[in-house]
Amino acid sequence: MSHFDMLVKLYDQDLNLECIEELKKQNIIIRKPIAPEKSAVLKWIKEEFAQGWADEADIAFSNQPKSIFVATRDNKMIGFACYDATALNFFGPTGVCNSTRGLGVGKALLKVCMTDMKLRGYAYAIIGAVGPAEFYEKAVGATKIENSW
Numbered sequence: 001m002s003h004f005d006m007l008v009k010l011y012d013q014d015l016n017l018e019c020i021e022e023l024k025k026q027n028i029i030i031r032k033p034i035a036p037e038k039s040a041v042l043k044w045i046k047e048e049f050a051q052g053w054a055d056e057a058d059i060a061f062s063n064q065p066k067s068i069f070v071a072t073r074d075n076k077m078i079g080f081a082c083y084d085a086t087a088l089n090f091f092g093p094t095g096v097c098n099s100t101r102g103l104g105v106g107k108a109l110l111k112v113c114m115t116d117m118k119l120r121g122y123a124y125a126i127i128g129a130v131g132p133a134e135f136y137e138k139a140v141g142a143t144k145i146e147n148s149w
Helices: 018-024 035-048 051-062 105-119 133-140
Strands: 005-009 028-031 068-073 076-083 090-096 124-127 143-145
Touching: 005 133, 018 028, 018 105, 028 105, 035 051, 035 068, 035 076, 051 068, 051 076, 051 090, 068 105, 076 105, 090 105, 105 124, 105 133
Parallel strands: 090 124
Antiparallel strands: 005 124, 005 143, 028 068, 068 076, 076 090
């Protein structure tokens, strides 16, 4: 499997986050975690995904303001997304637990991060080492960066 990076034009992104409101109907909340939740969030990311992703999320917690969002359902973690963790201007890591994939949680986390980045003044976002390229193309109009891996 070949990896590559993708580019998102943030200045073309709308600020419509209706997807987050729709998820509330399923008791799914997208929000920035607060400081006392840090250990629990990082532990969940390590157990669900990888230590490296937890380490990157730790950086996102340290940024001011934080650059991490979580998704919870009935007060239980089901997903997360970060930016400015791996490198400045990079989206990721991000992940949604297997049992809740397909509900739109990943798309909502992506869109809220892109909106946050746009509001912080970024013109572009880089999605590093993309797996599901079609998802990013459809969700936020991402395009492949040639020779980026």
